[in-house]
Amino acid sequence: MNRNTSVVSGVRVAHPEAAVEDIEDARAESTAALLDALHAQGGVEEAYALQTCNRVEAYVVTADPETGRRALDAVGLGDHSAAVASGHEESLRHLMRVAAGLESLVLGEDQILGQVRRAYETAVDAGDIGPVLEEAVTKAIHVGERARNETAINEGVVSLGSAAVRLADAELDLTDATALVVGAGEMGSLAAKAFDAAGVDSVVVANRTLEHAEWVLADLDTGGRAVGLDALPRVLADADVAVVATGSDDPVVTPAIARDAGETLYVDLGQPRDVASGVDERPSADVYDLDDLEDVTAETRERRQTAAIAVESIIDEEFERLLSQYKRKRADAVIAQMYESAERTKDREVATALSRLDAAADDGVSEAEREVVESLADALVSQLLAAPTRSLREAAGEDDWETIATAIRLFDPDFDGTESPLGGDVAAPRFAAVESEDD
Numbered sequence: 001m002n003r004n005t006s007v008v009s010g011v012r013v014a015h016p017e018a019a020v021e022d023i024e025d026a027r028a029e030s031t032a033a034l035l036d037a038l039h040a041q042g043g044v045e046e047a048y049a050l051q052t053c054n055r056v057e058a059y060v061v062t063a064d065p066e067t068g069r070r071a072l073d074a075v076g077l078g079d080h081s082a083a084v085a086s087g088h089e090e091s092l093r094h095l096m097r098v099a100a101g102l103e104s105l106v107l108g109e110d111q112i113l114g115q116v117r118r119a120y121e122t123a124v125d126a127g128d129i130g131p132v133l134e135e136a137v138t139k140a141i142h143v144g145e146r147a148r149n150e151t152a153i154n155e156g157v158v159s160l161g162s163a164a165v166r167l168a169d170a171e172l173d174l175t176d177a178t179a180l181v182v183g184a185g186e187m188g189s190l191a192a193k194a195f196d197a198a199g200v201d202s203v204v205v206a207n208r209t210l211e212h213a214e215w216v217l218a219d220l221d222t223g224g225r226a227v228g229l230d231a232l233p234r235v236l237a238d239a240d241v242a243v244v245a246t247g248s249d250d251p252v253v254t255p256a257i258a259r260d261a262g263e264t265l266y267v268d269l270g271q272p273r274d275v276a277s278g279v280d281e282r283p284s285a286d287v288y289d290l291d292d293l294e295d296v297t298a299e300t301r302e303r304r305q306t307a308a309i310a311v312e313s314i315i316d317e318e319f320e321r322l323l324s325q326y327k328r329k330r331a332d333a334v335i336a337q338m339y340e341s342a343e344r345t346k347d348r349e350v351a352t353a354l355s356r357l358d359a360a361a362d363d364g365v366s367e368a369e370r371e372v373v374e375s376l377a378d379a380l381v382s383q384l385l386a387a388p389t390r391s392l393r394e395a396a397g398e399d400d401w402e403t404i405a406t407a408i409r410l411f412d413p414d415f416d417g418t419e420s421p422l423g424g425d426v427a428a429p430r431f432a433a434v435e436s437e438d439d
Helices: 020-026 031-039 065-074 088-100 111-125 131-150 160-171 186-198 210-218 229-236 277-281 290-303 305-360 367-397 401-411
Strands: 007-014 046-052 055-062 084-086 178-182 202-206 224-227 241-244 264-268 285-288
Touching: 007 020, 007 065, 007 088, 007 131, 020 055, 031 046, 031 055, 031 065, 031 111, 046 111, 046 131, 055 065, 055 088, 055 131, 084 088, 088 111, 088 131, 088 305, 111 131, 111 186, 131 305, 160 186, 160 241, 160 264, 160 285, 160 290, 178 186, 178 229, 186 202, 186 210, 186 241, 202 210, 202 229, 210 224, 224 229, 264 290, 277 285, 290 305, 305 367, 367 401
Parallel strands: 178 202, 178 241, 202 224, 241 264, 264 285
Antiparallel strands: 007 055, 007 084, 046 055
């Protein structure tokens, strides 16, 4: 399969269309496992998947959109009740919006850009990134970088960790409070730093690997301590607020563990959930999850709307640039086919002419004479194809596939005109995708 002809199909179960339960239900065991499942589907040439606490998204490259949709349905995403499907161009634009932070619960948050990068690296390591998704995902990452470097989209609350602390601060006085962070990953680290900035009395970090918890504490000015997860019942008894953000498949805070916790405010950032449903039945426990952060982030979202408009302009600019690159590659593929056909004819006719000249001359054709004939043939091909080359590039830029199909018929008698020369229906040429090309 020529990957110049391939298309991207995507599906997502994500905020804001999907609730926490929907995202949890759609989540695969791991991003690598989801990639394996996608690549195992017939016709899938490339795959990319992104799983965060707010979204499960998957993209495949196939010869046509129907094959892509079947592959996404086969892994249980396309037919999910909260799924949103996207075609080629919508997928490209959506990836840019995700990396820029426009699709995040916290508008413009920084964490998502790193998650997009890590998902890309996972797909590269799995051998699932090829020229089509290489172009799409790296362009999205570039847009995310531009958004944060050229606008104020990430000023203020920039992560779910800091949003969780903002919520806690609105519900209770964090001054002199004891804060517990369960999980020493990126989100837990951001929550710990936000608690540090909020002026809490101490920060306790609980994590399966004690060394990782100690690393988080090392970056704080506030005093605290690192403990293992087995110490949760004891440290919860002293905690006023707990932000729970682990990668566990099962809840880490259960009713039994929280039995002696006293009055505690929990913010559950886990996906799947880290705080078991029975914990909020205790009268002394207040449990908030990702859906509750919407209210906390509303103020930040309003302040960032002006910056978001500027980011949309960046996306429009880069999206059109990406499409222009695709069109140039489409035209180049057609032109290459045209030149290959012309070169074959030229080589055949030059060989015939030289053979006749060689037979007619007493001493045969000299090297200088041979070069003159070959040079003449090259010049004729170049001059004859110069005008069609310009026309084909203009036709590709204007999505004029009737002109392109006509040109291909001239150089490929087997082309029946029912498909574009680069794959897909002639009436829907903008689905074509291409190999990577630098700006």
